[in-house]
Amino acid sequence: MKRLFKSSYFALIILLIYLPIGIMVIFSFNSGNTVSSWMGFSTKWYEQFFQDSTFIKSIITSLFVAVVSTAISLVIGVSAAIGLSKLDKRKRNKWLTISNVPLINADIITAVALMVVFLLCGIKFGIFTLIMAHISFNVPYVIITVMPRLRKIDQGIIEASNDLGAKSSTVIFKVILPILKPAIILAAFIAFAMSFDDFIISYFTGGDQQNVSGFIYAAKRIKPFIFAFGTLTVAIIALAVLVYNAFLIVGEKQEETIAQIKNGTYKQKEIYKLQSKLNLAKSNLENLSIIKKSYSIKLWVQYWILSLKLWRASLKNYDKKISVLEWKRYKLQTEINNEKKYKSKLLKNQKKELTLRKQKALAKDVKKAAKYSIDLEKIIEEIEFLTEEIEWMKARDDKAVIKAKSINDKLQSLISDFNQEVEPSKSTIKWYTKKIKYYKDWKIEVEEGKNNYKLKLVVEKLKEIKKNNENKISNLSSKKDLIWTQIYRQQPILVGYKDLKQTKKLSIIENYENKIKKTIDKIQFKITPIQMKIAKKSNEFYNIETEDVRYTKNWFTRSWKVLLVSLIGLASFSALTVAFIKNNIYDLTVGNWGEYIDRTIIKDFEKEYKVKVNYQEYDSNETLYNKLYTFSYDLMVPSDYMVQKLAEENKLEQLDYSKLNVWSEAFEYLDQSDAKKTHEGINKQPVDSKTETKEKTKPLQIVSSLLDVMGNSRVNLDSVDIPEHSLNTGTIADYALNYFWGDLTIVINPNSKGRDGGDNIKWLFDNYRDAVGVVDESGTLSALKVDDVYDATKTYGVINFELSWDILWKAADAGKKVVINEDPKNLFAIGGQKLFGKGNLKNKSEIDDIAEELKTLVYKPNVGLEGDSLIQTAGEGRFDFAVMYNGDAANANALYNGESEPEEDEVEEVDEESLIAEEITENEKVYFLYGRPNKYNQAKNFRETTNIYSDNMVMSKNAKNKDLAYKFMNFIIANAEELSNFTGTPTPYVETLQSATEQGATFEKYKNLFLPIVMKGQQLIEGNLEPFFYNGKIDDYLVDEYTNLIAGKQ
Known part of the structure; x- marks a missing residue:
């Protein structure tokens, strides 16, 4: 039972380790883009993996950094370990403690410390700083791996090498390093794995370099092509292990063959x-006989039972017992040998003492005399120790003689008493026999010495174990052979043919x-x-x-394996270096959010303009801002408040809109005195009506209501050079070309957590009746009548003017599954709208009040905070109420209804039956309810609204190639429709918004959700729809409070 429990425990551990890997391998062949359900077998993600140049580049970067940092770390670490081994124990331990600091230190502290050091030294962040950082945490791993092996090296070997005249370098390369070879190989694997897998330190010190971990972290959500990469990595590792083991098996087989030939x-x-x-x-030929097989069941059963017993006996492993006994024997033998050497050591040290005394007496130099004094003190201490040990051993031996005599007297007395017994009983005989044996063993132990006696017992036990197993196998083999002769019997061939x-x-x-x-x-x-x-x-x-005969092999025969491995390694590293250099020669550097662009657009741009683009991803505005300390992008896509912050720090270039292929109608903006002003428009009527324009180069119209919102974000700069064709509004519109935009929306799943029955609409009827309306055939939303009850055949919607953010608190109290976008500003804006009717917070007291209010919502177990995974959660219907961006909500609803656009290779011809089936499916589709809270709070005299966000493409002040940057921006404008289709997010252009919501388009049935509410004007929402503003230290305080809030969530 105990063995079964151990086996089950081990199997459970193996399962926990390898089950996630198995799931990853399976889902790498999933035809769908979800990682939670199986959609069918496909290898398309492997194709996409090899086509994703940005991901491949991050892999090359990780490999290059790992290889270089591992090689340098091995040289430094092994050299340091050899040097430390020559120090005395106290100094060695101090240095080892210092070298182990990076191992016990938090990665974030190490990363920030390295970043600060590089900044203070004025070193440009990039591949050099990344490799240096990796070396800094790899060297301790090398030292801690090599050091134990180094301590086990017999110093006698090194001393013998020195006595034979070998130089220090020769001893290191010919003696020490070959012994350390297994430890060095292990250290190399550990250092490589740690370097390849690192994220935090690489994130802070990488600059323009992005490794695999950074790429995956910045991804909007985990895509199956990352599983494909993981599967290939596991396959390569498994293949390497198999090949390595195959070489080991071949080598062992060869050694076994040599031993067998020799024997x-x-x-x-x-x-x-x-x-x-x-x-x-x-x-049989000589005796004219044949072998007849017996069909006796009894004999065959006996034969197979003996075979099974023999098999089990041969499998029985006594290695563990034998190794323990061997270790005891070694320890005892070492102790005995040391005692034997004490006298010779004492004589040797006494001679050395005399020599040192003479040298000290003759020494004229003070330093030499001091050195001789120190050495003399050490020798005297050693002599005193040896003298005490020898005296103790002598006293022990004398005492043992006396003790042995006393034991012998007791033994003789016992034997005499036993002989005098008349007709003793069995119990008396047993008692005397046991007692006599005890005193005999005790006497032998005292006479031979405790250690010698124990050694004798250990050796006898070893022989007994081996002999018993051999005897058992021998007896079973003899019995088996005997049964075999009974089964197969020899008889003359003419038996039974007497009458012939x-x-x-x-x-x-x-x-x-x-x-x-x-x-x-x-x-x-x-x-x-x-x-x-x-x-x-x-x-x-x-x-x-x-x-006795020595055969000398030629140099090539001795070295061909090393040469082959070196050649393969050099060729591989050269190829890796070439690939790395090739991928790091670029003309333009672009930073963007994860999955905010189809990579084929970048490839097309590179192909059209014959340039290279260094495309990197980040996961938040704060991440982007931190990266700017160590690296500068040419183009980047921050959100509105981050554009405001960067512009006020004079890090952004004011855009020359005459170089951009866009135009707009007049729009309003706030000047420095908060007065509303009207701008005539961007590139108004840029194209002559008589001039034909290609579709791809046709200027696109920016939505004016978006520019009105952006015009509320003022940029406060004391002085700035204004380009000739700048908008000169003093707002972020001067610096930013909108990339995507939208608003924060409450989304309601009609069916509670995906179950049919309209439970959540029924809940709204009971708890939020005024916010529910009926949608008629024309699409008009009307309020419920007093006697209206829930009807599954009707279509319901949410009335913005009656919807409040307070619905989230009520839904959470009712046990509904609530998921909220985890962005700090979004979360605090929800509380700000509920308490104060505003999303832009300007003092700490407001933030403190909101934090307390949010605790009553966020701390509930049925309330979750999610980032980009929120799209997947909503797309699978695993929510009741959600707060998310309108484009993400429309995309999630399309995914939920299976309306995501298929891949080109998945499009097939359909017959009439499949169309009927599709029509039936259409009737079963579920459309989420949604609304932008706009309720008027009479008690506090404010109207709740929502946030209008905008992610904008901006140009760095120190962009290296501004002309190429404008070309890239125009290329993005020309491919705006493809961007919208790829991400499911609204673009700023009238034409692309129309194409995304026109008849037959993906978002036709989600038009009102997909289009930002600000485009609808006052008929659907009232109040001041603002973007987030940059509020300096207040924003920092908000982020701190957000961190505290999240930390307290169980």
Whole structure:
């Protein structure tokens, strides 16, 4: 039972380790883009993996950094370990403690410290800083791996090398490093794995370099092509392990073969079996007999039982017991040998003492005299120790003699008493026998010495274990052979043919003889090749026959393996270096949010303009801002408040809109005195009506209501150079070309957590009746009547003017599954709208009040905070109420209804039956309810609204190639429709918004959700729809409070 529990426990651990890997491998072949349900078998993600140049580039970067940092770390670490081994114990331990600090230190502290050091030194962040950072945490791993092996090296080997005249370098390369080889290989694997897998330190010190971990972290959500990469990585590692083990097995087999040839046992089992068959055949031929097989069930059962017992006995492993006893024997033998050496050591040290005293007396130099004094003190201490040990041993031996005499007297007394017993009982005999044996053993132990006695017992136990197992196997083999002779019995061939004529008998004998001769020839034919193979192997390893003869191999024969491995390694590293350099020669650097662009657009741009783009991703505005300390992008896509912050820090270039292929109608903006002003528009009527324009180069119209919102974000700068064609509004519109935009929306799943029945609409009827309306056939939303009840055949919607953010608190109290976008500003804006009717917070007291209010919502177990995974959660219907961006909500609803656009290779012809099935599916589709809270709070006299966000493309002040940056921005404008289709997010252009919501388009049925509410004007929402503003230290305080809020969530 105990063994079963151990096996089950081990199996559970293995399952926990390898089950996630197995799931990853399975889902790498999933045809769908979800990671939570199986959609069918496909290899398309492997194709996408090899086509994703940005991901491939991050892999090359990780490999290059890992290889270089590992190589340098090995040199530094092994050298440091060898140097530390020569120090005394106290100094060595101090240095080891210092070197281990990076191992016990938090990665974030190490990363920030390295970043600060590089900043203070003025080093440009990039591949150099990344490799240096990786070396800094790899070296301790090398030292801690190599050091234990280094301590086990017998110092006698090193001393012998020095005595033979070897130089220090020769000792290191010819003696120490070969012994350390296994530890160095292990250290290399550990350092490589740690470097390849690192994220935090690489994130802070990488600059323009992005490794695999950084790429995956910045991804909007985990895509199956990352699983494909993981599967290939596991396959490569598994293949490497198999190849390595194959080499080990071949090497062990070769060593075993050499040993067998040397002992004369090579292929002897095969020869023995064939020889036995040959002898049996000859015996049968000579005696004219045959072997008859018995069909006795009893004999066969006995035979198989003995075979099973023999198999189990041969499998029984005594290695653990033997190794423990061997260790005890070694320890005892070492202790005995040390005691024997004490006298010789004492004499040696006494001679050394005399020599040192003479040298000290003759020394004229003070330093030398001091050195001799120190050495003399050490020798005197050693002599005192040895003297005390020898005296103690002598006293012990004298005491042992006395003790042995006392034990012997007691033993003789016992024997005498036992002899005087008259007709003793069995119990008396047993008692005397036990007592006499005890005193005899005790006497031997005292006479021979405790250690010698224990050593004797250990050796006897070892012999007993080995002998018992051998005897058991031998007895079982003898019994098995005996049963075998009973099963297969020899009898004359003419048994049963007594009545046959002589001629017939002779014919039978002749046929049998011919048959046996053929059998003998076949056996001889099998034996001959084996004998030839034995002779060939013996010639191949001819030098093992005579150990005294030395055979010298030529240099190539000795070194071809090292040369081959070195050549393969050099070629691989050269190819990796070329790939890395090729991928790091670029003309434009672009930073963007994860999955905010189809990579084919970047490839098309590179192909069209014959340039290279360094495209990197980040996961938040704060991440982007931190990256700017160590690296500068040419183009980036921050959100509105981050554009405001960067512009006020004079890090952004004011855009020359005359170079951009866009235009707009007039829009409003706030000047420095908060007065509303009207701008005439961007590139108003840029194209002559008589001039034909290609579709891809046709200027697109920016939505004016978006520019109105952006015009509320003022940029406060004391002085700035205004370009000739700048908008000169003093707002973020001067610096930013909108990329995507939208608003924060409450989304309601009609069916509670995906179950049918409209539970959440019923809940709204009971708890939020005023916010629910009925949608008629024309699409008009009307309020419920007093007597209206829930009708599953009707379509319901949410009335913005009656919807409040307070609905989230009520839904959470009712046990509904609530998921909220985890962005700090969004979360605090929800609380700000509920308490104060505003999303932009300007003092700490407001933030404190909101934090307390949010705790009553966020701390509930049925409330979750999610980032980009929120799209997947909503797309699978695993929510009741959600707060998310309108474009993400529309995309999630399309995913929920299976309306995501198929891949080109998945589009097939459909027949009439499939169209009917599709129509039936259409009737079963579920459309989320949604609304932008706009309720008027009479008690506090404010109207709740929502946030209008905008992610904008901006140009860095120190962009290296501004002309190419404008070309890239125009290329993005030309491909705006493709961007919208890829991400499911609204673009700023009237034309692309129309194409995304027109008849037959993906978002036709989600038009009102997909289009930002600000485009609808006052008929659907009232109040001041603002973007987030940059509020300096207040924003920092908000983020701190957000961190505290999240930390307290269970």
